[in-house]
Amino acid sequence: MKFQGYIRPDGKLGIRNKILIVALDECCDGLAKRIAEGHRDVVVLTNHYTCMLGGNEETFYQMVGICANPNVAAVLVLAMGCGSILISHFVDHAKKCGKPIESINCIEVGGTKKSIALGREKLEKLIEYAQQVPRREGTAADLFVGIKCGGSDTSSGIASNPSVGKAADILYELGATTVAGELIELMGCEEQIQRRAISPEVAADIAAASDNELKRWNVDGAPVESMSIGNCIGGLTTIEEKSFGALHKTGSAPIQGFLQISNSGIDHPDKPGFYLSDVSHLCGGAGTNFAALGVQVVMWTSGAAGFDNELVPVIKVSGNKDLINDDVDVDATGIMDGSDSAARVGQRIVDKVEAVCNGEPTATEGFGSSFLTLYQKDVRVEQLLRLKYPHCPMGC
Amino acid sequence: MEKRAIQMDPHDNVATVLFDVQIGDMVWVYDQNQVLVERVVAQSPILSGNKLALSDMPEKSTMIKYGENVGVVIKPIAKGHLVHVHNVRSMHLDIPDSIIRDIISVMNITE
Numbered sequence: 456m457k458f459q460g461y462i463r464p465d466g467k468l469g470i471r472n473k474i475l476i477v478a479l480d481e482c483c484d485g486l487a488k489r490i491a492e493g494h495r496d497v498v499v500l501t502n503h504y505t506c507m508l509g510g511n512e513e514t515f516y517q518m519v520g521i522c523a524n525p526n527v528a529a530v531l532v533l534a535m536g537c538g539s540i541l542i543s544h545f546v547d548h549a550k551k552c553g554k555p556i557e558s559i560n561c562i563e564v565g566g567t568k569k570s571i572a573l574g575r576e577k578l579e580k581l582i583e584y585a586q587q588v589p590r591r592e593g594t595a596a597d598l599f600v601g602i603k604c605g606g607s608d609t610s611s612g613i614a615s616n617p618s619v620g621k622a623a624d625i626l627y628e629l630g631a632t633t634v635a636g637e638l639i640e641l642m643g644c645e646e647q648i649q650r651r652a653i654s655p656e657v658a659a660d661i662a663a664a665s666d667n668e669l670k671r672w673n674v675d676g677a678p679v680e681s682m683s684i685g686n687c688i689g690g691l692t693t694i695e696e697k698s699f700g701a702l703h704k705t706g707s708a709p710i711q712g713f714l715q716i717s718n719s720g721i722d723h724p725d726k727p728g729f730y731l732s733d734v735s736h737l738c739g740g741a742g743t744n745f746a747a748l749g750v751q752v753v754m755w756t757s758g759a760a761g762f763d764n765e766l767v768p769v770i771k772v773s774g775n776k777d778l779i780n781d782d783v784d785v786d787a788t789g790i791m792d793g794s795d796s797a798a799r800v801g802q803r804i805v806d807k808v809e810a811v812c813n814g815e816p817t818a819t820e821g822f823g824s825s826f827l828t829l830y831q832k833d834v835r836v837e838q839l840l841r842l843k844y845p846h847c848p849m850g851c
Numbered sequence: 852m853e854k855r856a857i858q859m860d861p862h863d864n865v866a867t868v869l870f871d872v873q874i875g876d877m878v879w880v881y882d883q884n885q886v887l888v889e890r891v892v893a894q895s896p897i898l899s900g901n902k903l904a905l906s907d908m909p910e911k912s913t914m915i916k917y918g919e920n921v922g923v924v925i926k927p928i929a930k931g932h933l934v935h936v937h938n939v940r941s942m943h944l945d946i947p948d949s950i951i952r953d954i955i956s957v958m959n960i961t962e
Contacts, residue, residue, distance in 0.1 A: 595894030613857060613867055617883065644941045647919060682946055687954045690867065690900030692914070692934065693941035695921035703917065791869050796885050832958045 456805070458812035460593035461528065464553025468593040469525040470812040473498050473766060474581050476574075477518055479534040479545060480506035485568055487533055491572035496585075497578065500743075500767045500827050506538020512718035513831035515540060515548075519746030520721045523552035525599075526766050528678045529583035530554060533570070536562030555584055570801050595629035596727060598752070600808065601745040601767065602635040602704055605738060605757025609689040612700025613652075614774025614790035614797070615756035621801025622754060622808070623706030623729065632727045634714060634748060635705045636659055636734025636741065638668040643695030644702045648731070651710045660713040661731055661843035667842045671832070674840075704756055705729065714748060717844055718834060721747055738762055740830025742769070752811055754804060758782060763819040765827065768811050771818065772804060784818045856880045856903055858888050860918035865902040865934050872897040880905065894931035895962060902934040914939045935960065 460468025474494075478487040479499040491497040500521055504511045530549060534542045542558045550556050557577040561570045602623060604616060623633050639659075641648065645665065652658035680696055691697045706729065714722040714732035724730055732746040742764035746754055751775045752768050758775040761782030773779045774787035785804050789795025811817055856866035866907050872893045874953045880888045880903075889905070897903055907930050908914065913921035914934060922939040932938075936951045937960050946954075954960075 516933060572860040609867075613859070613869075613900075617859070643921070643941070644919075684954060684957070687936060687946070687950075690898070690902065690935075692902065692936055692939050693946075694944050695941060696916055697920070699917040699919055699921055765875060790857075792886060793853075793857070793869065793881055797883050809879075 456598075456809050457597040458809060459590050459594050459814070460597060460812070461525075461588045462591055465523070465527050467525040467529070467749070468591070468597045468718055471526040471587050471766070471768065472496065472528045472588060473531045473553065474578065475500060475522060475527045475766070476578070477522065477530060477532045478502060479518070479532060479540050479542065480538045482535040483504070483533040483561060486561065486570055486574070488733060490531070490578055494578065494582070495749065498827070500829070502540070502829055504831065506535065506540050508539045510560065510829065510834045511529070511540070513716065514829050515545070516718075516721050517716065517743060517747040517829055517831070519545070519548045520749065521743070521766065522549040522554070522556065524746050524749055524766060525751055525827040528554065528588055530556045531574060531581060532556060532558040533574065534560055534791070536560040555581060557581060572810055583817045594611040595626060595631040598626070598808075598812065599724065599748070599750050600626055600631055600633045601748075601750040601753035602633055602703055603637065603733070603734070603738070603741050603753060603755050604640070604701055605755065605760045607686060607691065607697055607700065608758050608775055609691075610758070610774035610791055612691070612696070612703065614787040614800070615772045616700055616704040617797035618774070618785075618790070618800035618804060619704040619754050619756055619772055620706040621797050622804035623704070623709060623803045625801060626808070627706060627708040627729060630727050632724050632730070633705075633708075634724070634730045634732050634745070634750065635680075635743065635839055636732045637701070637736040638665045638731070638733075639672050639736050640701045641665065641698050642669065643693070643698040648700075648710065651707075653709045653711055657710060657712050661710065663843065663845040664713055664715070664733065667844075670840050670842060671836065704754075713845060715845060716744055716747065717832070719844075723749055735830050737830055739825045739828030742767060742825055743827050743829055744837050746827075752808060754808070761819045761823050763817060763824045765824045768817045768820050770804065770807050770811060772800070782819050782823070855881045858882050858905065859916055862915055862918045864905050864908055864915045866905055867902050868897050868899060871899050872903070878903055891931050894929060895933035897933045898958065904928045904930050904932050904934050906930050908934070913942075932962065933960065937962065
């Protein structure tokens with residue numbers, strides 16, 4: 456596995472070379488989009504949770520993490536100027552990744568029109584910088600790959616998830632780092648997950664995090680739908696069967712650790728291997744979670760959902776022959792009639808990962824992307840549910 | 852044409868049929884590497900995506916898929932029969948009874 460990567464100041468390799476415009480508050484969303492207008496490879500990330508820092512720390516840390524993502528070359532930060540998320544505070548955190556970070560305080564600069572003009576100037580400089588970024592050859596050891604599934608159908612547990620699981624195992628053998636989340640979808644698999652953890656501490660972290668997720672989504676009077684009639688008619692009999700089908704996409708590698716995404720910060724892997732994490736089961740939010748963790752590319756299973764992310768390309772795998780369309784990158788449907796196997800599809804997925812890392816667009820890249828949802832846990836709900844976090848990465 | 856089923860793990864006592872199966876059909880059970888495991892005569896109609904018992908499954912035993920316990924048997928199941936919500940339940944979080952009744956009715960499960 457070899458790819459041409461963009462060298463970032465922290466030594467990481469990007470598989471894309473994007474300029475990120477961060478609107479620190481939703482008031483700057485329009486401003487950000489006007490500045491980005493007409494430019495390819497310029498991505499706008501908007502904090503729609505308002506300009507207040509208190510209660511929105513998880514969003515703050517995610518935005519910082521996204522600035523540091525290897526697929527980002529440089530950043531322009533915008534804020535209206537009246538909020539409590541101070542540009543200076545944000546830039547102090549974001550600049551630790553070593554990249555050029557420009558900023559505009561709209562009120563200080565003199566308003567929207569002047570900010571747009573200044574923003575366009577600054578963007579041109581950042582684009583020039585990005586075009587000069589040196590490249591070098593990378594290997595699987597330079598890759599951090601996300602794993603996620605979309606809706607479960609009959610084929611997910613039989614075809615697409617097992618194939619991604621085989622791909623995950625191949626990547627593990629090659630020295631890559633992989634991460635999955637969606638703890639809510641793993642109800643019933645607790646024992647197997649505990650067994651895969653490399654230590655009792657990791658097992659305890661995962662158990663605590665899973666317990667939290669269960670409490671968040673099973674509030675009396677507002678339960679989550681864990682299994683639908685559609686799932687059952689399609690052949691799924693129990694939540695365990697559904698969950699193991701989902702767990703299969705993670706392969707069989709031991710679990711190195713649990714990466715937390717919380718209001719005290721974002722964990723990053725400290726060694727290669729497979730990790731579980733707080734990455735949400737909510738698709739848009741998961742894409743942004745992956746970006747914040749530093750993931751460069753995602754392997755994704757679904758019937759046909761054309762899900763992509765402007766910062767982190769998403770490789771789509773489907774085993775559903777009734778739904779599969781040209782949004783899908785790797786066809787696993789042959790497993791459903793016995794003409795193909797998870798091992799062979801898994802290798803094709805790894806080949807596709809390599810191709811996408813070398814610049815090949817995914818089937819939807821460039822014209823069909825999800826909104827960059829900045830999903831965060833509500834601190835009020837966390838307090839009310841009295842949830843305890845496995846650990847506090849930033850100290851709390 | 853062969854009616855195939857797939858056994859996800861060698862320890863599994865169920866296989867998932869990949870084609871609609873009628874009573875009396877010979878079902879060819881393959882593993883994940885496309886190697887033939889055995890042939891079983893179906894004793895129930897089984898819709899594509901649903902499961903066939905590979906051996907007798909007594910009450911209170913577990914349904915094993917992916918090599919793991921994924922359900923508990925609530926009514927004895929004989930080899931070749933449909934394995935689903937009418938004879939297996941979750942060990943952790945059951946589907947509500949009313950929904951089970953709906954599923955049985957929609958899928959026309961009569962055993």
